[in-house]
Amino acid sequence: NAGVMQNPRHLVRRRGQEARLRCSPMKGHSHVYWYRQLPEEGLKFMVYLQKENIIDESGMPKERFSAEFPKEGPSILRIQQVVRGDSAAYFCASSPPMEGQTEAFFGQGTRLTVV
Amino acid sequence: AQSVTQLDSHVSVSEGALVLLRCNYSSSVPPYLFWYVQYPNQGLQLLLKYTSAATLVKGINGFEAEFKKSETSFHLTKPSAHMSDAAEYFCVVSPNKAAGNKLTFGGGTRVLVKP
Numbered sequence: 679n680a681g682v683m684q685n686p687r688h689l690v691r692r693r694g695q696e697a698r699l700r701c702s703p704m705k706g707h708s709h710v711y712w713y714r715q716l717p718e719e720g721l722k723f724m725v726y727l728q729k730e731n732i733i734d735e736s737g738m739p740k741e742r743f744s745a746e747f748p749k750e751g752p753s754i755l756r757i758q759q760v761v762r763g764d765s766a767a768y769f770c771a772s773s774p775p776m777e778g779q780t781e782a783f784f785g786q787g788t789r790l791t792v793v
Numbered sequence: 794a795q796s797v798t799q800l801d802s803h804v805s806v807s808e809g810a811l812v813l814l815r816c817n818y819s820s821s822v823p824p825y826l827f828w829y830v831q832y833p834n835q836g837l838q839l840l841l842k843y844t845s846a847a848t849l850v851k852g853i854n855g856f857e858a859e860f861k862k863s864e865t866s867f868h869l870t871k872p873s874a875h876m877s878d879a880a881e882y883f884c885v886v887s888p889n890k891a892a893g894n895k896l897t898f899g900g901g902t903r904v905l906v907k908p
Contacts, residue, residue: 682836711894720883720898721837734895769836773894782894784829784836 680704682772682785683752690791691760699755699788703772710753711782712745715767727753728775760792795820797886799899807907812856812871814902816884819865826867827885827896828858837883843867854878879906 683702691697703710708729713721726734727747738745742760747753757764767789771782800815818824828840841852848860858869867884884899 709894711896713896713898720900721896723895723897726895771894781839781842782896784838786834786836789834 682707682770682783684768684770684785684788686788687786688789688791690793692793693761694759697757697760697764697790699757699768699770699790700752701755701770701772701785702752703770704783706774707772707783708775709773710747711771711773712753712755713769713771715769715787717766721769724755757790760790762792765790765792795824795886795897797884797897797899799882799884799902801902802900803903803905805905805907806874808876809873812869812874812878812904814869814882814884814904816867816869816899817865818867818884818886820886825887826858826860827887828852828856828867828869829883829885829898831881831883831901833880840869840882874904874906876906876908879904 682704685700689697710727712724714724715721723737725738725745729747730749742758744756767787769787770785773782797818806812826843829837830840831837840856841850841858843850843860851857856869856871858867860867881901881903883901885896887896
């Protein structure tokens with residue numbers, strides 16, 4: 679059973695370009711979470727999705743950021759018109775379709791660098 | 794609102810010495826508490842979790858943590874450090890079962906192990 683797969687591992691974008699980060703959850707997991715880790719900081723919650731639904735996006739910046747988790751395919755975190763401050767590591771986590779607290783399994787992250 | 798404070802941003806220990814990583818949380822209700830480890834350029838791995846059962850929680854790789862409600866602490870310890878323990882450690886809180894894996898991370902403690 680493969681773990682949570684994120685790609686690409688490293689992404690370089692020029693200011694103003696779009697960044698698309700992909701996350702394939704573990705097999706059988708239907709809950710996906712995105713976190714952002716700025717340099718020298720802990721992870722910050724961004725968004726919680728279930729298949730075709732955004733459950734909680736309270737940590738998402740109001741502009742330029744969007745996330746989806748379609749019925750088929752990976753979850754996508756999209757950042758439009760990137761700026762230098764978007765440079766960070768973005769982690770995806772997945773958990774099983776169960777109510778309540780279950781272990782979240784993290785991917786290895788995508789490290790975005792905006793130049 | 795939940796918050797978690799890791800009291801040391803860096804800890805340096807000698808191989809074979811005790812490892813102590815301090816964590817305090819604030820929560821209006823008994824929380825779920827976790828410790829995660831992040832190796833360089835890797836994702837996060839769960840070390841252990843407290844979910845209101847035993848207050849002394851044993852995890853992987855010889856780590857354990859004790860939940861002390863009176864002190865609102867959840868310090869992580871390992872009796873004898875190994876070189877492979879060099880990593881960053883995060884204390885994490887989740888407010889309740891319903892929050893699932895919407896986690897709040899501490900700022901992290903980077904552990905250096907000296908030979």
